Amino acid sequence: MSETLEQIGELLQKGNMPEVVRLCGVAIEEESSASEILDALLGGMSIIGGKFKRNEVFVPEVLIAARAMNGGLEVIKPLLLEEGVESIGKMLIGTVKGDLHDIGKNLVGMMMTGAGFEVIDLGVDVSAEKFIEAIEEHNAEIICMSALLTTTMVNMKGIIEALEEKGIRNNVKVMIGGAPITDQFAKEIGADMYAPDAATAAEEAKKLIA
Ligand code: B1M
Numbered sequence: 001m002s003e004t005l006e007q008i009g010e011l012l013q014k015g016n017m018p019e020v021v022r023l024c025g026v027a028i029e030e031e032s033s034a035s036e037i038l039d040a041l042l043g044g045m046s047i048i049g050g051k052f053k054r055n056e057v058f059v060p061e062v063l064i065a066a067r068a069m070n071g072g073l074e075v076i077k078p079l080l081l082e083e084g085v086e087s088i089g090k091m092l093i094g095t096v097k098g099d100l101h102d103i104g105k106n107l108v109g110m111m112m113t114g115a116g117f118e119v120i121d122l123g124v125d126v127s128a129e130k131f132i133e134a135i136e137e138h139n140a141e142i143i144c145m146s147a148l149l150t151t152t153m154v155n156m157k158g159i160i161e162a163l164e165e166k167g168i169r170n171n172v173k174v175m176i177g178g179a180p181i182t183d184q185f186a187k188e189i190g191a192d193m194y195a196p197d198a199a200t201a202a203e204e205a206k207k208l209i210a
Contacts, residue, residue, distance in 0.1 A: 004030055005040040008072065012044030015064025017071040024075035034079035038107075041072045045103070069103050073110065080110050088116040089209045092134050093144040094126035095178075096155040101148035104178060107198040108144060115202035117142075128155075128162035135163075135172055141209055144201065145191075147178040156181075157189040173208045177201055 004027045011019045020041075027037050048065045051057040091112055095105045102124050109119045120138050122130055131143055147153040156176050163169040175193040176186050186194035193208060195201035 001036075001040065002027070002030060002032060005032060005036060008037065008040040009044035009047070012041060012065055012068045012072065013048050015061060015068050017064070017068040020068040021071045021075055024072045028076070028079065034076045037072070037076050038080075041069055045069050066103055070106060073103070073106060077110055081113050087118040088206065089118070089142060090120070090138055090140045091117045091142040091144060091205065092120050092122055092131065092138065092140045093146070094122035094131065095124040095146045095148075096152050096159065097125055097127045098155060099147050099149050099152035100124045101146070101178075104148065104198070105144075105146040108146065108177065108195075108201050111198040111202040112144070112205060115206055117202075117205065128159040131159055132162060132166055132168070135168060140172060142173045142175060142205055144175045144177070144205075147176070147181060150180045153178065153180050153185065156191065160190050175201060175205060175208070 004023055008020055008023045008027065011023065024037055027040075045065060048057060048062055052062050093105060093109050093112065095102055105121075105124070109121050112119050120134060120140065122134055134140065135143065145156050145159060147156060160169065160174060163172065163174070173192045175195060176191045177195045177197075181194055183194045193204050195204050
């Protein structure tokens with residue numbers, strides 16, 4: 001790993017967003033690939049995640065690290081996206097009600113855009129009502145839900161039930177993901193697809209609408 005990539009991981013852990021953003025630009029100039037820079041960002045975030053779990057750092061530190069991560073992602077976004085790709089389908093993406101984690105969701109959105117989807121990002125804390133309104137407004141073919149908390153993953157089931165009650169469940173494919181989500185859980189709640197990471201999500205989404 002280059003010195004710049006190492007520094008990116010270290011500065012991300014310190015939550016130094018301006019430097020992470022600057023060094024992502026330097027790494028691009030040094031011809032590091034988008035996936036190498038992404039690995040450096042994710043590596044730093046994973047160390048923070050471990051420290052958070054062990055109570056060595058707390059919410060404020062994690063929050064500023066997350067801001068630095070999102071800043072870095074914005075810099076490499078153009079590299080992750082293929083240029084001039086025609087839309088192959090319309091997709092909604094959001095983190096479910098009660099959940100504010102958006103880094104994984106943003107990454108999935110970028111990979112989906114790169115795969116050729118028109119992605120409408122509903123943000124975080126998205127209710128069933130908001131998903132339904134957006135499906136109707138945008139005539140979306142796929143909805144992608146993200147959840148990072150064991151307490152919010154259950155809300156995915158509620159959203160699928162709301163689609164059924166509204167009579168539109170068969171109009172859309174439902175994909176889910178996030179750290180606590182498993183294939184088994186996806187089957188239990190009646191989702192069409194579970195993806196463990198952003199790259200797989202994009203591959204599976206293409207298959208879903210093929
Ligand atoms: Co939170 N947090 N957090 N947090 N946080 C976790 C998730 C936790 C595992 C940490 C821990 O204790 N070890 C834990 C959850 C425990 C549990 O539920 N079992 C936790 C907790 C407890 C909390 C709070 C409750 C803490 C508190 O307040 N006491 C609180 C909840 C707030 C809320 O949401 N209501 C909270 C708050 C926060 C911050 C705000 C500080 C911050 C989020 C900032 C932000 O997102 N803008 C934060 C962070 C950053 C984390 C950790 C450290 C990192 C998450 C992350 O971004 N990872 C996390 C620990 C960890 O995961 N190791 C943790 C990087 C990201 C790229 O991975 O999101 O998993 P991930 O996405 C992956 C895949 O999951 C997949 O693709 C991505 C990779 O390619 N994927 C999908 C994700 N969504 C998908 C959707 C798809 C497909 C794939 O659709 C098809």
